[in-house]
Amino acid sequence: MTTNPAATAKAWPFEEARRLLKRIDNRVPEKGYVLFETGYGPSGLPHIGTFGEVARTSMVRRAFQELSDIPTRLFAFSDDMDGLRKVPDNVPNREMLAEHLHKPLTRVPDPFGKFESFGHHNNAMLRRFLDSFDFEYEFQSATDWYTSGRFDQVLLTVLANYDRVMEIMLPSLREERASTYSPFLPVCPKTGHVLQVPVLERNPDAGTIVYEDVDGSKVETPVTGGACKLQWKADWAARWVALQVDYEMSGKDLIDSVKLSSRIAQALGGRPPESYTYELFLDDQGRKISKSKGNGLTIDEWLTYASPESLSLFMYQKPRQGKRLYFDVIPKAVDDYLTFLQKFPEEDAAAQIENPVWHIHAGSPPRAEVPISFALLLNLAGACNTDDPAVLWGFISRYAHGATPEAHPALDHLVRYALAYYRDFVVPTKTYRAPTDVERTGMERLRAWLHDHAGETDAETIQNEVYAIGKELEFEPLRDWFKALYEVLFGQSAGPRMGSFVALYGTKETADMIDRALEGDFLAPEGETGAA
Known part of the structure; x- marks a missing residue:
């Protein structure tokens, strides 16, 4: 009897997949599939962290599929009903956006003038972003779930368990915040703003709450149908319960949030998903990377100097260890990827499934035809003092007889990456x-x-x-x-x-x-x- 090497593989995606199988007791869940989820906040454009979370979750999903025939789905969920809290620095028509602060992102006009709203614009950028890497996923919109009524049952459950939710949340809040906190955020029918106001009355039988509007008037509103949304920790928990999410990753900075949302999910009668906490990226000085500070790499910057596969390798390796995400990590990531790729055909099945390229390429890595390392190309560019690919190919074709850009497109890409990296990062140092x-x-x-x-x-x-x-x-x-x-x-x-x-x-x-x-x-x- 042949044993599936995946059953004992030590690669972390397989360890996670086996944990997930244990959760469902190796049986098809009642909903008919195992659900993986990743979240996206569409107040800004997708970034390298978005890529990392979807890539890593996809690796666990692929490992799960190797171990089991149970159907799986991956939802990329956009929190696009959040209120616009501040105007981003990197968009046009900022004055116009300022007039729509606090409105749900899907009700804020698109500053680029291309889509129905700012939320729709950023959702489209997310889908284009994920599609460019051939991720297999299903896009989901919070606005759609709230306004279509698909969240209605869980919203009513939150209302029925309001006191239990408050008991969980209040100890985690500062005194000033706790005095006005409510898990429900009404959407004001007058201004369209998502309001953070205390709830004065609750009517579970009617499915409504009463709150004090900014003008002092009392307003009764249903919690269903998109008239309210939930504060994000309660929202996360409610989503887990409504969608029956089985697996979701998050960064180390959300450990406390995962704990709180898990308790809320249990209070709502649901089961929180299996969670995986990954370490945050650091800049070249060992400081946490911040989108607002811009200290670190963007995905466009990485892809200017190296392949998507090398970025996937960077995400695969030691996700629970803090790593510097800066330009000087790129050459090693490129050459490590090529080394793993070249080893793969010579390995037995047990070794292949432990090889990172198995996970990067969903079990079917391509043949490697790159006889020259990235580091070697960088030094060749330096010795030639050139930024012309043809000059490098003159040496390459002599070294690897018959090699041409047309016959070796992967190597040609590597040449161009090396020249760009050499020009921008090697020459100045x-x-x-x-x-x-x-x-x-x-x-x-x-x-x-x-x-x-x-x-x-x-x-x-x-x-x-x-x-x-x-x-x-x-x-x-x-x-x-x-x-x-x-x-x-x-x-x-x-x-x-x-x-x-x-x-x-x-x-x-x-x-x-x-x-x-x-x-x-x-x-x-x-x-x-x-x-x-």
Whole structure:
């Protein structure tokens, strides 16, 4: 009997999938499927965190599908009935938007003039965003659920359990906030504003509440049909109950909210979903990334310098560990992805299912045809001092016989990513230095060997010679020899495997580069920094 390797796989999506199977006791839920959910706040455009949450949830869903034939669905739920609290900085017609503060996002005019409302605009951006990554999901709108009546039953349940909800929420609030708190936010029929006002009376039999309007008048309104929405912790709980959500992820900053919403869901007679808490991203200084501060990477910035697959790998790896999300993580993510992709065909089924590319590509990763690393391309761009893809392809086609941009589109994409990254992030930080006496001796020996072995293309032979020179000159540790080559020849403290670089760039070309470095051609004029 053959055992499914997924049953014992240690990859975190499989651990989560098995936890979910245990929740449902390996049986089809009454609603007929297992429901995964991700949330989106459409007061702004989708961002890299949105991608991460949908990508990771999709990975758990795919692992679940490998373990079970039970149907699954993934809802991307937009909280588009929230009131517009402030005018975003990055939109046109900001003065017009200011006139519609506090209205539900789906009742605020679109500042771009393209859609029915600002909420509809941002929802469309979400769908386009998710579709561009081929995510399999179903879009859901809070406005649709509230106004269609599909939330009516759970809203009446909240009203019937009003005191229990308040008992859960009030201890978590500051005194001033607690004095006016209500789980219901009426939508004012006069102004269209989502009101945060205390509830004066509750009429569960009639399904209504009475509140004091901003003009002092008392207003009775139904809690159903879109006349009210719920405060977000109660809203989250009610959604879980109404949709019967089985699985949802959230960031570390929402741990307390998950606990409160879970208690509210239980008070409403429902069961909160299995939750997974992921760590928040950090910037290059180790500070939490903030959308308002802009300290970190946007998804457009990542995709300017690297592939979506490399971003998926970054999201897959250690989601419960804080990671720097900044430009300098990109090269490693790209090369790690290529390494995992190249290993996959040679692995057995048990190893493949632990390989990140299995999860990135929903169990069917493509064949890898990229014989050159991203790091190597970065240094090739530096050695050539070019931003022209054709120049790099001249060296690549000699190194990988018959390789062309047309025959190797993945490699061509990598070339263009490398040139963009080199131009924007490597060039500004290059700092060349002169060699010490012993380093100069080593580089002179390497130059002489390269002249004597013109045309040598075996990377291992070249690497062994570089290694032997360092040993002969008694560099201790030996990595100091390689670091010296990187700093003197490339203006960087780290670089490629030298044998691979020389095989790609050429023995004569590398010898000439060493000549120029030893002559001081790369050094900046006195009083300046960086390359001359």
